[in-house]
Amino acid sequence: MKQKDYIGIAALTTLIIIVPYLVTNDYYLGVLIFTALNCLACIGLCLLMGYAGQISIGHGAFIAIGAYASAILTTKLGWSPWAAMGFGVVTVIFVAFFVGIPTLRLKGHYLAMATLGFASIVHIVSVAAVGFTGGPSGIMNIPRLSIFGFQLNSDVKFFYFSWAIVIAGLYLAVNLIYSRVGRGLKAIHGSQDAASSLGVNITVYKIKIFVLSAIYASISGSLYAHYVLYIDPGPFDVMHSVLLVTMVAVGGIHNIWGALTGAILLSLLPEFLSFLSDYLQGFGIRYKTDYDTLVYGAILLLIMLFLPEGLFDGLYRSIKAVFNLKNRLMKGRSQGAV
Amino acid sequence: MDQPAHILSDILQFIFMGLQRGSIYALAAMGFNMIYNATGIINFAQGEFVVLGGLMMVTLSTALSLSIPVAFVLTTLFVTVVGICMERFTINPVKHPTVLRLIIITIAVSIIIKGAAMCLWGKNSHFMRHFSSSETWEIYGATILPQTIWIIGILLCIVAGYIFFFNYTMTGKCMRACAINRDAARLAGINDRKMVMLSFALSAGIGAIAGIIITPIIQMDYTRGALLGIKGFGAAVLGGLGNSMGAVIAGILIGILEAMAAGYVSSHYMDAIALIILLAVLFVKPSGIFGSAEAMRLKEF
Amino acid sequence: MQSDILKLEQLHKNFGGVTAVDNLSLSFAKGEVTSLIGPNGAGKTTVFNLITGFIKPSSGKIIFNGWHLNGKKPHMIAAMGIGRTFQNVQVFSNMTVLENIMVGRHLRSRCGMFFSSVLPPFLRLEENRIRSAAKEWISFLKLDQYADFSAGILPLGNQRMLEIARALALEPNLLLLDEPASGLNARETIAMGELIQKIKSMDITVILVEHDMELVMDISDRVAVINFGRLIAEGTPKEVQQNPDVITAYLGT
Numbered sequence: 001m002k003q004k005d006y007i008g009i010a011a012l013t014t015l016i017i018i019v020p021y022l023v024t025n026d027y028y029l030g031v032l033i034f035t036a037l038n039c040l041a042c043i044g045l046c047l048l049m050g051y052a053g054q055i056s057i058g059h060g061a062f063i064a065i066g067a068y069a070s071a072i073l074t075t076k077l078g079w080s081p082w083a084a085m086g087f088g089v090v091t092v093i094f095v096a097f098f099v100g101i102p103t104l105r106l107k108g109h110y111l112a113m114a115t116l117g118f119a120s121i122v123h124i125v126s127v128a129a130v131g132f133t134g135g136p137s138g139i140m141n142i143p144r145l146s147i148f149g150f151q152l153n154s155d156v157k158f159f160y161f162s163w164a165i166v167i168a169g170l171y172l173a174v175n176l177i178y179s180r181v182g183r184g185l186k187a188i189h190g191s192q193d194a195a196s197s198l199g200v201n202i203t204v205y206k207i208k209i210f211v212l213s214a215i216y217a218s219i220s221g222s223l224y225a226h227y228v229l230y231i232d233p234g235p236f237d238v239m240h241s242v243l244l245v246t247m248v249a250v251g252g253i254h255n256i257w258g259a260l261t262g263a264i265l266l267s268l269l270p271e272f273l274s275f276l277s278d279y280l281q282g283f284g285i286r287y288k289t290d291y292d293t294l295v296y297g298a299i300l301l302l303i304m305l306f307l308p309e310g311l312f313d314g315l316y317r318s319i320k321a322v323f324n325l326k327n328r329l330m331k332g333r334s335q336g337a338v
Numbered sequence: 339m340d341q342p343a344h345i346l347s348d349i350l351q352f353i354f355m356g357l358q359r360g361s362i363y364a365l366a367a368m369g370f371n372m373i374y375n376a377t378g379i380i381n382f383a384q385g386e387f388v389v390l391g392g393l394m395m396v397t398l399s400t401a402l403s404l405s406i407p408v409a410f411v412l413t414t415l416f417v418t419v420v421g422i423c424m425e426r427f428t429i430n431p432v433k434h435p436t437v438l439r440l441i442i443i444t445i446a447v448s449i450i451i452k453g454a455a456m457c458l459w460g461k462n463s464h465f466m467r468h469f470s471s472s473e474t475w476e477i478y479g480a481t482i483l484p485q486t487i488w489i490i491g492i493l494l495c496i497v498a499g500y501i502f503f504f505n506y507t508m509t510g511k512c513m514r515a516c517a518i519n520r521d522a523a524r525l526a527g528i529n530d531r532k533m534v535m536l537s538f539a540l541s542a543g544i545g546a547i548a549g550i551i552i553t554p555i556i557q558m559d560y561t562r563g564a565l566l567g568i569k570g571f572g573a574a575v576l577g578g579l580g581n582s583m584g585a586v587i588a589g590i591l592i593g594i595l596e597a598m599a600a601g602y603v604s605s606h607y608m609d610a611i612a613l614i615i616l617l618a619v620l621f622v623k624p625s626g627i628f629g630s631a632e633a634m635r636l637k638e639f
Numbered sequence: 640m641q642s643d644i645l646k647l648e649q650l651h652k653n654f655g656g657v658t659a660v661d662n663l664s665l666s667f668a669k670g671e672v673t674s675l676i677g678p679n680g681a682g683k684t685t686v687f688n689l690i691t692g693f694i695k696p697s698s699g700k701i702i703f704n705g706w707h708l709n710g711k712k713p714h715m716i717a718a719m720g721i722g723r724t725f726q727n728v729q730v731f732s733n734m735t736v737l738e739n740i741m742v743g744r745h746l747r748s749r750c751g752m753f754f755s756s757v758l759p760p761f762l763r764l765e766e767n768r769i770r771s772a773a774k775e776w777i778s779f780l781k782l783d784q785y786a787d788f789s790a791g792i793l794p795l796g797n798q799r800m801l802e803i804a805r806a807l808a809l810e811p812n813l814l815l816l817d818e819p820a821s822g823l824n825a826r827e828t829i830a831m832g833e834l835i836q837k838i839k840s841m842d843i844t845v846i847l848v849e850h851d852m853e854l855v856m857d858i859s860d861r862v863a864v865i866n867f868g869r870l871i872a873e874g875t876p877k878e879v880q881q882n883p884d885v886i887t888a889y890l891g892t
Contacts, residue, residue: 102621128606179755190731294453301446
């Protein structure tokens with residue numbers, strides 16, 4: 001972990017502590033909670049895609065498994081939410097392990113399609129297995145989470161809780177990146193042959209990171225179930241998996257902070273767009289929420305074409321460029337004086 | 339005495355249904371293969387071409403009440419132009435392509451097309467009249483729609499056109515040369531960038547035709563692209579990626595298996611069949627059932 | 640016998656119908672530099688890939704320090720003490736030069752995924768050990784000034800050096816160098832020759848595949864010539880140079 005990351009985590013923590021004092025509207029707090037859940041899933045996905053270089057368009061499936069495990073076990077078997085969440089994680093570990101073994105032998109396009117196929121199957125099952133998942137009508141009355149008897153019954157409480165988990169997840173992920181394991185993963189991304197010639201067990205590493213990223217997704221799903229208190233297959237379709245990839249890619253695939261930025265920006269985008277539509281209405285332009293998908297696609301495309309390393313990297317570099325320019329100007333002036 | 343007749347009619351029914359849906363997968367798979375051969379890219383927007391074809395056809399033939407052949411040609415041209423634009427504006431400008439970046443770019447295009455389709459055609463599904471009568475015919479106890487005959491006929495025409503194009507025309511031969519060895523083709527004076535554009539055009543055109551002919555049966559809506567695309571990819575992989583004749587056989591095979599799954603298991607899980615086949619093939623034999631030596635032979639037609 | 644570090648026994652490899660390595664039997668003496676030479680497509684790189692487990696032999700045995708390497712995965716073979724470089728350089732261009740070499744210390748450290756993410760302050764010791772070892776290898780190859788550069792932007796000569804440094808960080812007993820001098824200019828080639836001598840003096844056995852005959856004849860203790868996957872001559876550089884079969888293989892009949 002480097003100094004920059006400590007500063008980043010400290011800044012994020014401070015921001016999180018302040019936000020509920022600024023945002024008192026429950027609706028916006030809710031949006032920020034969903035943002036946290038997306039961030040959690042994206043941190044995991046970024047470890048897999050940006051660091052180990054393995055694409056997955058199937059992480060929506062792991063979110064779904066986590067959410068359904070929590071929902072089914074708490075409502076039908078009366079388990080405590082924590083036990084259910086733990087069971088969800090264990091289930092996801094098994095599923096990711098057995099899906100990962102054959103899948104991660106594939107590369108590039110094949111891997112992308114295989115994970116997409118897996119996500120579609122999970123979605124189809126969640127719709128079709130009515131007896132188990134409630135089918136399209138879903139599962140209701142999921143209990144709230146409570147910590148040591150302290151119930152998370154308000155949006156502010158859940159806000160702090162969900163972001164605390166994001167920060168914990170971020171802390172673990174950043175530690176991992178700068179460790180021996182993180183270097184092994186980056187080596188796999190750089191060159192699989194060279195990595196294995198240096199003793200990195202690429203098969204095991206790929207499966208481990210796939211499982212780890214699936215755990216992040218699963219916890220995100222469980223939290224979703226316990227926040228919304230109702231789930232149906234709708235939010236867990238293939239489009240959600242694609243959206244996660246979009247968030248990571250827009251923010252910057254090779255940087256965990258980039259993935260976080262992307263997740264935050266794209267989660268807030270619909271709200272921003274609805275603000276914008278009010279504004280545009282003043283000019284006689286009617287903006288409908290139907291256009292959101294189009295805007296998502298356009299942003300993703302533009303970023304991929306012009307800033308392939310993502311917004312975060314672009315921002316970082318332009319700030320650096322401004323500083324360099326300033327330094328050079330200052331230097332130029334002092335030299336001129338001499 | 340009754341039993342064999344039942345079995346025969348059941349089998350026939352599965353084959354008819356399989357041909358109907360399978361032809362669409364076959365066409366989508368051919369589209370995947372064309373772009374794959376020219377560029378090595380899997381186009382995640384392939385399914386959206388099919389949707390776009392279907393929706394445009396609905397508009398032209400129903401709202402503008404053009405005759406079917408005219409609407410057919412105009413729709414195909416329209417989607418072909420979309421395919422060309424996609425290549426010109428999103429694939430061609432990428433100077434340092436990585437697989438990940440290209441995948442995400444084609445995903446972005448698919449999101450854009452999907453979003454545009456939602457804005458233009460709305461969220462409901464669209465009906466379209468059948469090409470000829472919509473009365474079913476009965477053959478040995480199995481029923482078949484005239485539209486199915488149209489689908490099969492058009493698939494056969496496209497396959498014939500495909501074989502002719504790639505074997506007997508100069509442009510087709512150039513495209514094949516590019517697919518086999520791009521550098522060598524370039525050295526022989528073939529403009530490989532133009533071939534890439536052409537592959538997107540053809541692939542979009544074929545996708546559009548698939549959408550046009552299936553819409554009277556399934557009622558098109560803007561969300562169908564992803565599933566159609568991934569099933570088409572399943573067919574492409576099963577037939578051996580890059581091998582279009584294999585893809586046609588594989589597409590029809592998947593269609594028939596789906597029909598059987600709908601008949602024997604549950605129509606809810608029908609959509610999962612193609613996906614399970616896709617995963618099984620990827621895990622067991624990623625080169626497809628016509629892989630390796632067989633693929634080489636089939637590639638030469 | 641005692642002094643052979645690596646033995647290939649009747650090694651055979653077919654790709655489809657093509658025989659890449661044909662009943663090759665060869666021993667490599669401990670502490671020596673042995674060069675593997677032959678015309679393009681003779682199967683030299685295939686031999687390297689067979690030894691390091693990237694491809695499996697069709698038949699035959701590979702014995703390293705008395706262990707059978709057949710069926711072992713590349714990372715296990717690396718753990719046994721065989722390092723290698725690649726014909727087309729494979730530095731990790733997504734990492735800095737220092738990090739590249741730190742990957743080379745992978746096997747000399749053991750912290751797993753769980754502890755790496757949960758307990759970093761306790762791991763600082765191990766991390767520092769990895770870092771200082773990597774820095775030593777950087778200085779050894781005189782790459783200090785590039786330590787924090789992204790590896791992908793180094794010139795080819797330095798990338799080759801980096802690849803060797805990374806393999807050396809593994810502390811191997813046997814190092815396989817695949818055309819280390821290809822693409823290097825005359826001055827860099829001489830430096831590479833000196834480096835290989837230095838590596839030899841560290842008691843590391845070197846097997847070299849190289850096309851630069853001057854370099855090969857200069858630094859090799861023994862030379863093995865293969866053509867069409869078959870061994871056609873073996874001996875000291877001088878013996879090999881005078882072997883009529885070798886002359887035929889290189890110049891044609």
